[in-house]
Amino acid sequence: MSKHYSDAMVIRCADDRYSANREFEAAFLSILKKEEALDHFQAYGFGAGLEVINNDNLRLWLDRIRLAKSLGIKRIILVQHLDCGAIKDVYKPADEKAEREHNLDIIYSTRNFFAQNAPGFAFTAYLQNLDKFEVIN
Numbered sequence: 001m002s003k004h005y006s007d008a009m010v011i012r013c014a015d016d017r018y019s020a021n022r023e024f025e026a027a028f029l030s031i032l033k034k035e036e037a038l039d040h041f042q043a044y045g046f047g048a049g050l051e052v053i054n055n056d057n058l059r060l061w062l063d064r065i066r067l068a069k070s071l072g073i074k075r076i077i078l079v080q081h082l083d084c085g086a087i088k089d090v091y092k093p094a095d096e097k098a099e100r101e102h103n104l105d106i107i108y109s110t111r112n113f114f115a116q117n118a119p120g121f122a123f124t125a126y127l128q129n130l131d132k133f134e135v136i137n
Contacts, residue, residue: 008037009068011052011110012079013086014044027133028079031126035077041068047086049078049110049125065118076121078110080136081128103127107136 010032017024032038043064045051052061068076080103082096087106093099107125114123125136 006037006039006041006071007073008035008040008075008077009064009073010037010040010042010077010079011045011048012042013048013081013084014046015081015084024081024128027128031077031079031128031133035075035124037075037077040077041071041073047084047090047106048080049106050084050086050090052078052113053106053109061113062117065114068118068121074120074122076114076118076123078107078123078125079128079133080107080125083129100127104136 012018012028015024018028019025029038032040045057051057082099082103084099084103087093087099087102091099091102093102104127107127111123111125114121126133127136
């Protein structure tokens with residue numbers, strides 16, 4: 001029997017549209033295919049990166065980093081999405097542009113969190129709309 005192997009931890013929102021909406025799920029799967037990460041360790045959070053940068057969850061994410069290291073994970077892939085209920089609840093953005101800016105701030109803050117707490121991990125972030133995505137560097 002061969003050893004199970006995955007080198008990526010995917011962090012995404014717990015939004016139920018990933019299972020209920022085919023376009024939403026298809027866009028997410030295309031990200032995984034692009035990253036060659038169909039086999040991955042997945043960590044859910046409300047608002048994805050929003051939960052990572054919330055100091056109340058620091059211990060949880062540090063534990064997830066330790067688990068990822070023990071599993072041989074070398075990459076972190078963050079998938080933020082627009083029209084997120086958690087983002088809207090916390091920030092109450094006035095429009096789509098403001099919501100996008102909040103998501104970008106979360107992506108950059110999450111990247112900084114992992115750079116400080118998980119050095120050596122490669123980090124890639126995506127901002128997903130309902131049916132498409134873009135890479136955020």
